[in-house]
Amino acid sequence: xxxxxxxxxxxxxxxxxxxxxxxxxxxxxxxxxxxxxxxxxxxxxxxxxxxxxxxxxxxxxxxxxxxxxxxxxxxxxxxxxxxxxxxxxxxxxxxxxxxxxxxxxxxxxxxxxxxxxxxxxxxxxxxxxxxxxxxxxxxxxxxxxxxxxxxxxxxxxxxxxxxxxxxxxxxxxxxxxxxxxxxxxxxxxxxxxxxxxxxxxxxxxxxxxxxxxxxxxxxxxxxxxxxxxxxxxxxxxxxxxxxxxx
Numbered sequence: 001x002x003x004x005x006x007x008x009x010x011x012x013x014x015x016x017x018x019x020x021x022x023x024x025x026x027x028x029x030x031x032x033x034x035x036x037x038x039x040x041x042x043x044x045x046x047x048x049x050x051x052x053x054x055x056x057x058x059x060x061x062x063x064x065x066x067x068x069x070x071x072x073x074x075x076x077x078x079x080x081x082x083x084x085x086x087x088x089x090x091x092x093x094x095x096x097x098x099x100x101x102x103x104x105x106x107x108x109x110x111x112x113x114x115x116x117x118x119x120x121x122x123x124x125x126x127x128x129x130x131x132x133x134x135x136x137x138x139x140x141x142x143x144x145x146x147x148x149x150x151x152x153x154x155x156x157x158x159x160x161x162x163x164x165x166x167x168x169x170x171x172x173x174x175x176x177x178x179x180x181x182x183x184x185x186x187x188x189x190x191x192x193x194x195x196x197x198x199x200x201x202x203x204x205x206x207x208x209x210x211x212x213x214x215x216x217x218x219x220x221x222x223x224x225x226x227x228x229x230x231x232x233x234x235x236x237x238x239x240x241x242x243x244x245x246x
Contacts, residue, residue: 025081028170029075032169032170032173033074036169040064045060051120058114058115062111063111063115065107066115069104069108069111072099072103073100073166074167077163079093080093080100101144105137105140105166106141109133109134112136113130117130121198124206128207128210131210161217164210164213164217171213172205174209175212179204179205179208180198180202
């Protein structure tokens, strides 16, 4: 008699082992927010990392609104890209997706569009943040529309792009010192650097923070489509043979 074989562990019983990056991603989101939010908690414009503009009364309130809604988007984005949660708790996935869009991306994107064109570091920064805000809104709306139409493959693709844009604020914390080191190395050591040079470095970091994220997202989507096609061919060889005979 053959020795009994161990039954495979159900996917729902090993979610973190199947997706070991989920926990670090969540911890990174929390760590980023713990370090980024304190200057805005007391609603004191003097503590703002982005200098307020007295001639634009709406600037600081809309900046704080964008940060608040962006916080919701960043936290719920982790749940959106967790396949185990989507498969085993679809209701939680749907409700967190609604929070992500309607309490995060949409109000946060609209708020940033009221301040991005007025950034103090020049047109490169202004154009980069404005383009980011527009794409953030567009990808979120298209993802929601695809889900409502039950086009779930397209929904997944648009939401991957949306989450990549959401995480551009975290990526910018990496790109900013890199761009300063390349374009204005003296700024990192406290030396006097022309404001135009610093503006150039910051502008490049703004663009890099979301353009590179989108490139990575598209690369991941292309690879994921290839992996899925290979898995289908492996799991259903007869069906594939029948399709070729037809």
